[in-house]
Amino acid sequence: LAKTTQPISMDSYEGQEVNITCSHNNIATNDYITWYQQFPSQGPRFIIQGYKTKVTNEVASLFIPADRKSSTLSLPRVSLSDTAVYYCLAHGGNNRKLIWGLGTSLAVNP
Amino acid sequence: DGGITQSPKYLFRKEGQNVTLSCEQNLNHDAMYWYRQDPGQGLRLIYYSQIVNDFQKGDIAEGYSVSREKKESFPLTVTSAQKNPTAFYLCASSMKLTNTEAFFGQGTRLTVV
Secondary structure, three states, rough: OOOEEOOOEEEEEEEOOEEEEEHHHHHHHHOOOEEEOOOOOOOOOEEEEEEOOEEEOOOOOOEOOOOOOOEEEEHHHHHHHOOEEEEEEEEOOOOHHHOOOOEEEEEEOO | OEEEEEEEEEEEEEEOOOOEEEEEEEEOOOOEEEEEEOOOOOOEEEEEEEEEOOOOOOOOOOOOOEEOOOOEEOOOEEEOOOOOOOOEEEEEEOOOOOOOEEEOOOOOEEEOO
């Protein structure tokens, strides 16, 4: 099972780009990297998923280098409403085997 | 709107009582899950179901029970055997167990008084 490691917390300011890096040294060949966002007292929300190189959607970008031992979630021009916990998960096609860590608590300041 | 609904949002239970948490989805998903979230810990899987009339224990199933009589519904019962039931409970669903995108409900915060 692929365990992921990410910073416990990060601080940023409105309008800045935020990059959250996740390490997954023992990622398996068929694992995808998936990121979720969670606000206090709410369920997590899917943000983005990728396998390699770069994926972009309307919310974020995900960069995965060729060795796939790490990945970076990039949030462009954050606002106060982006203050949340962000979870990085390595997913091998079986939700039963997901390992949810503590996530990264992002605080966006005015 | 399609989604997954948990009720109630807050629940108080006396020690020794069983309590049932509701989870309903109208996304036509086959797989459903129950997680528990405690402060300072990640989500932990209690039970999951791949399809109607089938469910399996997750990592922390002791003191909990579930049923999956309808595709849309996956209620969780917290029994008196659960020694530390106060927690935030999250229900989720995905098209299949293998799909990487899961949809979560808003959660139920259970407090034992």
